[in-house]
Amino acid sequence: MSSDDEQSAGPEAGVPEQLALIRETVRRAKVPRAKPRTWRGAALAKELPVARVLVNKGVLHLDQYFDYAVPEELDADAQPGVRVRVRFGAGGRNVRDGRREGGGLIDGFLVERVAESDYQGALAALASVVSPEPVLGPELLALSRAVADRYAGSLADVLQLAVPPRNGRAESKPSPEPLPPPLAPLPGSWERYGQGTAFLRALAEGGAPRAVWTALPGPHWPQEIALAVAATLSSGRGALVVVPDGRVAGRVDAALTQVLGAGRHALLTADSGPEKRYRQWLAVRRGSVRAVIGTRAAMFAPVADLGLVAIWDDGDSSHSDDNAPFPHVREVLELRAAHGRCGFLLGGTSCTVEAAQLVESGWALPLSADRERLRSAAPLIRTVGDGELARDGAAKAARLPSLAWQTVRDGLRGGPVLVQVPRRGYAPRLACERCRTPARCRHCAGPLEAPDQQDLDCSWCGRAERAWHCTACGSTRLRAQIVGARRTAEELGRAFPAVPVRTSGRDHILDAVPGEPALVISTPGAEPIAEGGYAAALLLDGWAMLGRPDLRAGEDALRRWTAAASLVRGQDEGGTVVIVAEPTLRPVQALVRWDPAGYARRELAERAELGFPPVSRMASVTGPVEALAGFLATAGLPPEAEVLGPVPVPSAEPGRPRRPWDAPPGETWERALIRVVPGRGAALAAALKGAQAARMARGGGDPVRIRIDPPDIG
Helix, strand or coil: CCHHHHHHHCCCHHHHHHHHHHHHHHHHHHCCCCCCCCCCCCCCCCCCCCEEECEEEEEEHHHEEEEECCCHHCCCCCCCEEEEEEEECHHHHHHHCCCCCCCEEEEEEEEEECCCCCCCEEEEEEEEEEEECCCCCCHHHHHHHHHHHHCCCCCCHHHHHCCCCHHHHHHHHHCCCCHHHCCCCHHHHHCCCHHHHHHHHHHCCCCCCCEEEEEEEEEHHHHHHHHHHHHHCCCCEEEEEECCHHHHHHHHHHCCCHCCCCCEEEEHHHHHHHHHHHHHHHHHHCCCCCEEEECHHHHHHHCCCCEEEEEEECCCCCCCCCCCCCEEEEEHHHHHHHHHHHHEEEEEECCCCCHHHHHCCCCCCEECCCHHHHHHHEEEEECCCCHHHHHCCHHHCCCHHHHHHHHHHHHHHHCCCCEECCCCCCCCCCCEECCCCCCCCCCCCEEEECCCCEEEEEEECCCCECCCCCCCCCCCCCCCCCCCCCHHHHHHHHHHHCCCCCECCCCCCEEEEEECCCCEEECCCCCCCCCCCCCCECCCHHHHHHHCCCCCHHHHHHHHHHHHHHEEEHHHHCCEEEEECCCCCCHHHHHCCCCCCHHHHHHHHHHHHHHHCCCCEEEEEEHHHHHHHHHHHHHCCCCCCEEEEEEEEEEECCCCCCCCCECCCCEEEEEEEEEEECCCCCHHHHHHHHHHHHHHHCCCCCCCCECCCCCCCC
């Protein structure tokens, strides 16, 4: 009798089943099995044995699909949309038994399964399926391809931004069951806007309205976004909202929870951590959650049956990605609205020139309140210009005008006072000393600069300017506008020793402050919310923000001023804002009238006359001198393209991270701007992408960086 038979005769009831399982396992182990490394000799899938794979190689000359054979053992898991690993780069010489072998392992996405390959040579087999979870659907793939083409980038680079890294623990957990659609909400504070109720009703009825929304100052806008999302969900569709940062996302998240209840939306921010964020993303991908609020990367969130895309504060630089191909949230959501035929909402307390263009073209309609409601909700705006500063002894002694001291003193009687101080590092721009009109090039209208404090040069086309004079007043004298204030917190602290002073800036940002009297010193964009609103606010050194060497300096200054002033109580409650800037300047006048949309329309008209973005499309090409010259010579640009420059670009500042367009330390790089007329942006992007792909295929040597619609052109 064998030992197995002896054990079978024992009293343990479960032993025979265990032994049978062991024998079956041993029997299966003796069957020859192909190695997963090459699947040599393995049978292929009987149906659709060819997989089209997008490999994770961001180089442009490999921006295509590659065909791989599907082993029969991977047939069930190798479905469109899953992550796979493949062998890549072996060439066509290493072929055994009709199967290509060798090459390095690389990640990719399986895009589709087909019956036959267009490639005539031997195919390599899929190495493995990383996970059977489909993460790349047809809609996300089409969107990513459109973004890649618009920004002259590769599909693989876009998918790096669109699909978060895998987390096995999050993937192994099921997502909750989807909840039924909520009831359509009441308009609430949307009734304050002329077409607000109609906008919500259109969303609730399954429509696709498009609006540029100039929100009233005050604390109600997160609730209004939540109501728009709720109206969309009530129609059985999904909604996506993208905001600049985690602090703003937290406010909208709280409003959504209040309006919708828990479990109806996902929060996608970097602060969530990789596991939680991926779990939330999977819940959206699986259809368990139909509403998403998130920061920049959420613009690609795979929301099912999308009914509304919304962006808040589209002028914030956080909406522009710093990774290739550098897409902007606003443009991506416009693509989603157009391709998916869903609603679109661009909101903010200010208005960008791009938003004004959407209204001007008829693509979107304006959504704003009447002037009477606006005057009630906005604080009183007072200005202090050069004339007042020159006559003000307090301003000469302490760099703060008497009106500012009086406003702080009066405001502290009723609550906290906000003081906005520009960050260090605002570089001055040259302007007319008499009338402050920016100094611009006669040839291309680019901004003039004096890097050696003597000769004038254009920062766009590089031409020298030997006989500049102001086109507005005829003066020949220039001035560098004021840089930011220092020691503001210390000076105010000494002036009001019994009042607590809180600071909020890059190193430490406050989310909120109590409603008791206090001085809150903040840099632009870091202003905390005050309980009950601020009693007053000071906007110091307006020249520092208006004087930046940037086409968007005035627009961005107005956006930051309105954002800070929106935190102040309305004029009916005694709220007052004092801005230290020349009152005759257009951005300051727009703040006094609280008319950011009017400022944006006028700015758009002027840019149209000068051929500036967004009326024209522009691209920047940056690289070493010889590499840039060679690239431009072979790029095959559209005939109407205008090349401005090249001009030198600065190296990365010591101690700061290098941006993609900065020159490496110790190297000399140049930048050229390429401008085309409206309607030719796609041709420009295609030409630049093709030239870059050809250059990379030849082994292009020194890098040349391309950026479509650069946010900072000087």
